[in-house]
Amino acid sequence: MTYISTITAAPNSGAQADHAAYMAAYAKASERARYSYFDQHIIRNDDGCYWVADEGDYEPLMRDLIDRIVHTVDAGRSDES
Numbered sequence: 001m002t003y004i005s006t007i008t009a010a011p012n013s014g015a016q017a018d019h020a021a022y023m024a025a026y027a028k029a030s031e032r033a034r035y036s037y038f039d040q041h042i043i044r045n046d047d048g049c050y051w052v053a054d055e056g057d058y059e060p061l062m063r064d065l066i067d068r069i070v071h072t073v074d075a076g077r078s079d080e081s
Helices: 014-034 063-067
Strands: 003-007 040-044 050-054 069-073
Touching: 014 040, 014 050, 014 069, 063 069
Parallel strands: none
Antiparallel strands: 003 050, 040 050, 040 069
């Protein structure tokens, strides 16, 4: 299952707000990745929203989502010994 956490910048608020929204998404992805076996993907929508997708149960991401990934934070845990 993919878990979603939306981070939104106000419409037409400029580069500074967009950067702040991206950094908020990055902070959330980094925090979640520390305790996860799954990579955390920061995805940008056309409307300027960023959201964090957790790969969950090894469910493949849809192609349109893959094309909108702006950054991936590696999982902090590994189940390989």
